[in-house]
Amino acid sequence: MFFLSHIWIIPLLPAFGAATMFFFGRKLQKSTVNAVCVGAVVIAFLLACGAVWQYSDYARHNPGKPYENILYTWLGSDTGHLTYLKHDGTPAPFQADAGFLLDPLSSIWLLFVTGVGMLIHIYSTGYMAHEGGYYRFFGYLNLFMFSMLTLILGNNYALMFVGWEGVGLCSYLLIGFYFHRKSATDAANKAFIVNRIGDAGFLLGMFTIAWYFGSLRLTEVTELARSGKFSIGDPVITVATLLLFVGACGKSAQLPLYVWLPDAMEGPTPVSALIHAATMVTAGVYMVARSNALFVLAPTSMKTVAIVGTLTAIFAATIALVQNDIKRVLAYSTVSQLGYMFLALGIGAFAAGVFHVFTHAFFKALLFLGSGAVIHSMSGEQDMRNMGDLHRRIPITHWTMFVATLAIAGIFPFAGFFSKDEILWQAWSAEGGAYRFLWLVGYGTALMTAFYMFRLMYLTFHGRPRMSHEVEHHIHESPKSMTVPLVILAFFSLFAGFLGWPHSLGGSNRFEKFLEPVFAKEARVLQTEGESAQLAAGAKEEEHTSGAEHFLMLFSLAAAVAGWGMAWRAYRHADKGYTEPIAAAAPPVYSTLLNKYYVDEAYDYAFTGRRKVGDMRLGVMGAGEASSWIDSNVIDGTVNGAGWITRFSGTLSNWWDKWIIDGVLVNGPAILARLLSYPARLVQWGLVQWYALVMVAGLLGFAFYYAWH
């Protein structure tokens, strides 16, 4: 079990590459950079293959058990003397280890992350050959690989969060790679900040889980959740899963935190391919799938996930219909496809969702890399309005992208057909048709997906050439370092779907079977929830009606073909100044879609506090300013007013004391006495004999008075 026990080498190799770039990169040759960084990822991929192969062996001996390799205790204490209190007051050990977990779910991610990552690294040697900062690019790319691998291999939520944050950081670094462009740095900031909002949700969800379950280890949490101790619809678990989903929305660009992804196209195209198509954005899907045991205990969260996913899917698809930048179309397409994945997870079809992640990685990476090749050959032009008629000049790019387009549109037998169809079938049939409305929306989205993808194809490669003559002269096919990965990815886009060949068509759906240990028990839970017949994790497929499934398959195929047809009709002969059909049919709709429903503007008004009415800020910051104003003027004013009243009453009492009490009551009698004394003192001559005389006179007076009475 060499590969398994040394599974920790896999993330460490690209980390090593990143560290080398950090310390020595500036002085290294391009070839050295290639050898270190690309080599690291290649070896990582090989080790990953070995590990998964050995895992399948391991799994045979230990059915249903994931492979866990704990290296050391990273946070807290391993003796357990550091504790915190759980929700019921019992102490739980504060502990998070540096450990690695390999089970079917993470094996799939491991393989395609290292595989597609490897191909993109190779592609980048060609694409970035003439760019400055070569070593920096590969350093960041390797750092990203390290973070992503930590995320998927981590055995506890804390380590997963380390990877989560790491990929966010690398996304920021790579989007802002051309840092002398303000639009690039703005986009990088936007990505990081919006991501951070999601991260807050993830953290809160993580803390809730720690508080409620007493542990952050994935195996322990899953076990506790499956043990039956918690009832379905448990409010704390609902809150925790909703918070985790907020994190997933941030990372995987769902409504309303998707706004960073289209702007992330400012980064170099390999970055868009790796991070924003194949790997980083799937981290949210991974996290939800990993926490499936928790999600099935909270039907409200599941429904939320499904609804948000579906809404995102159709929302993004509508915007993609009219975008003119080739990479923007692909970006919105990514958001839309991610919506599909969450839809699948939300209705309980976890395996179908994971399958779509898997196939999407290939054809989306291929689409992005292909668009990179197009941009490269067009000397940096990205606007499709200035492209056209490239299919003869860059054939390899054209054909590989065509394969990918077929895949994403969902044409049989390309990869996308199987995965998307599985999701749509689940949406139709899960829980006796409870999610039919979601199926309808998904169906509409599939139609739009086909349309805008083929629009992209026709505008870029067909029709009349609309570029300037300068650019036209320089059109050339990309070097082998770029075209070979394209071909490899095209191969996978074609054949990867066969892994999930559904039972209804006679296949054994190896993919689902592989994922059984991860999702099987949840299937039983979901079964007991509703009166469903067909479930996600392949435990009970015998009861499905294959007739309905076949019909639906044909129906979705029809949607794809219809979309293709509409695009063919509208853009096949696109010449200079071609008209968009939507613009012709409904101009207000067109401008709304072109401006992305003005969501960015709305956010700007509401949250950034940059817009002002007169002197007052708008939105959330404005509310903050308003309450600050209320506090300093109204509340403090009241306080100051109270103080003023007190001081004033002090002044009053001072006046009262000084003038009335002192003046009238105290000084008054004194003044009166003094006034009276003026005449009275005249009697005092200071002569004793006079006093004696007066005494005698007084005595006489008394005596005569008494004598006479």
Next chain:
Amino acid sequence: MVPITTLHYLVVAAALFVLGVIGVLTRRNVVIVLMSIELILNAVNLNLVAFSRIYGLHGQVFAIFVITDAAAEAAVGLGILIAFFRNKETVNMDEVDLLKW
């Protein structure tokens, strides 16, 4: 002749008393005033002793005490006179008007 009764003594005492009061109220010389006060006290003593003939010896004892008192008072009064004389070089009552308004 009329027999001498207590009343005669009382009349004499009254006369002495009146003389003393005149002296106190009228004379300017402080020494003469003090002597007049002694006259008054003597008048009182005579009164006391005259009544003691009738009522017992208590009057005489009282008279002794009055004499004692007179002695003390004379001493102190003369002491004040000396102190006053040192300051003002006069023995006239009229000029002792420091407490005048």
Next chain:
Amino acid sequence: MQPVATTFFFYFLSGLTVIAGVLVITRRNPVHSALALILALLGQAGLYLMLYAPFVAGVQIILYAGGIMVLFLFVIMLVNIEKSQKEEQFNKQWVVGILAAVALGVLFVLVYTKGKSLFPDRVAQLPEQSNTQQIAVMLYGNYMFTFEIASLLLLVAIIGAVVMAKKRI
């Protein structure tokens, strides 16, 4: 039963005392007034004797005439008399003063005559012992407390007189 000499001696002694009193208040020279006072005191002592109070008479002569008057004479000598003898002797209020005093005197006499019936004219029983002894018995018996107070009073007077007369306190 009164002997004949009683009347004569009474009138003589009382006339002496009264005339001496008049002299006291009218003389210009304080020394003359002091001598007249001594005469009055002696006359008074005689009157005491007539009232069968020998002890009081003795005390009167010894203390009053022999002590107080000597004191008076010493002070007269200390005080500058020459100047005062040349000044006006009677103050401004002498008329009112005399009137008031006479009125007082009249009042007394009226009271006496009106109330003559109040005091009986009998003579008290003369006890066996001598007058001095009797007084001593009373003094140290009934009036012990008063006696002590009187001595205290004399102490205070001594201190007061000394302090008053000192050149520098």
